[in-house]
Amino acid sequence: MTDRQRQIWIDRAAVTAAWIAALVFFFPIFWMVLTSFKTEGQAIQVPPLLIFEPTLENYLEIQERTNYAKFAMNSVVTAFGGTLLALLIAVPSAYAMAFNTTHRTKDVLMWMLSTKMLPAVGVMMPIYFLAQKFDLFDTRTLLVVIYAMMNLPIVMLILFNYFREIPKEILEASRMDGTSTFNEIRQIVLPLAWGGIASTALLSIILCWNEAFWSIVLTTTDASTLTAFVASFQAPEGLFWAKVSAVSTLACAPIVVFGWMAQKQLVQGLTFGAVK
């Protein structure tokens, strides 16, 4: 076999492996969507059915029995609210750390990230009591604050890295031009790091959207998000697979569509063309 032929075989093997990996990851989602269109009887049939007459009854029943729109709205408000709050805190902090770096900056970042290593359940009780004390239990406000705090370390770390890509001379030039710190952030840093900020925001929104632990622990009815909604379908009598699949599909669909639409906007359009 020549080197060229060997290379072709290696390429084919790699492509095949990638396809297999992709299918393995995609299969559960495919199966969830498929099951959501079966009847409860078909859903637990062994061997599983691949060909069947699809039904919308699960979706209709969910629509009748529950208020999907309310949960979805809670998810939207808490995901976007938490992300916005995290960005409001992270942008000035990341600016300070990226452009006034000291030899302790790395330690500060590491310390912030280390809070992510703490299991959430470890702070469950204090947060639970604080929520009750401040009369915030089962409110969107509480989830917004919790989500912002939860994502803050990661948002900060990513923004810090994006900001550091901005050449220092550009900020110095703006200082020579007489900008205030506020204008420097608003007119120079934010536009230049826009792609990075948008993709950081998207990541944060997805993390908030998929968050289940705090949503289940800290809400009962008013502020529950879609993840709590899915969890609520675990009835004591057992699982209704078809309905749970339908609910899960409804919970995933908005963020998948949103991510797919945003993806095109997220291609970082701004290259730093002014600096060689």
Next chain:
Amino acid sequence: MAGLTIRNLVKRYGDVQVMHGVDLDIEDGEFVVFVGPSGCGKSTLLRMIAGLEEISDGTVSIGDREVNDVAPSKRGVAMVFQTYALYPHMTVYENMAFGLRQAKTPKDEIDRRVTSAAEVLQINDYLERSPRNLSGGQRQRVAIGRAIVRDPEVFLFDEPLSNLDASLRVQTRLEIARLHERLKSTMIYVTHDQVEAMTLADKIVVLRDGRVEQVGSPIELYERPANSFVAQFIGSPQMNFFTGGDVATGPAGYVDGDTLGIRPEHLIACDAGAALVSGKLELVEQLGEYALAHLITAQGSEFIAKMEKPPAEAYGDTLHFTAIPERLHVFSPDGLSKRG
């Protein structure tokens, strides 16, 4: 417009001192070039004048005003950066107008100033383009334009040509010289390129390790370098140095232990009897207009002679040279010129 006075300027980073009490007077309208090898502190000095580096000790005054604690934008200086540092998300027009907008200048005044600066620099056709779509030379003009519109008392250039290719560098150098002729502003220009320094400067400041080695006009530095560092730094190819046994009979004032400096262009071929220095021919570089003969003395010191025509001798033959006394430089063992 204004001159600049620097008194006992010191810069420390923690415990490390990088500027050691620099004193300097720059006249109104003068074109001053800071030269020195990398790490000599020339850029730091410029950035301290600009206000981008804090002053650890000493004073910087522009005109009669001490500016140590004045914000960069209020010092009446404008800077052109080595990397141009244009705002990539703004058009050329917006780049030039940005500083004026920060200062809340009226719109028609901004328009007038940007348009006139663009005309001077011949960039009026690119005003609506983004920096990304400009060549290196055009970007450099925009960066200069951004400085001009602010109508500063002092222009600061930080190695503005080092990102340009050779032919563009020569052209832009001429344009900067013309600009100075036209605006008559005080300009301070940092470079490590001694050709830029020689061609542009009214006054050259040679720096080494955070200290001023010599201040003078280009011709003064060339003809009367204060020490062997300046002698070596100014002039290309650099000055040859001969010690001890290299020199047949030294000029008046030359004693044992001194170093004799002769520039390659001042060596004159002669007979063995009249020779001041002699060396074995190692290599000849033919440059058309002139030739550079690389030689080595019996003691092993390498030197270069600039000759009108390549020597007839073969490699390995010994050549003899002399020079007129006025062209000789004698340096004492501490490196200082004995000419005073």
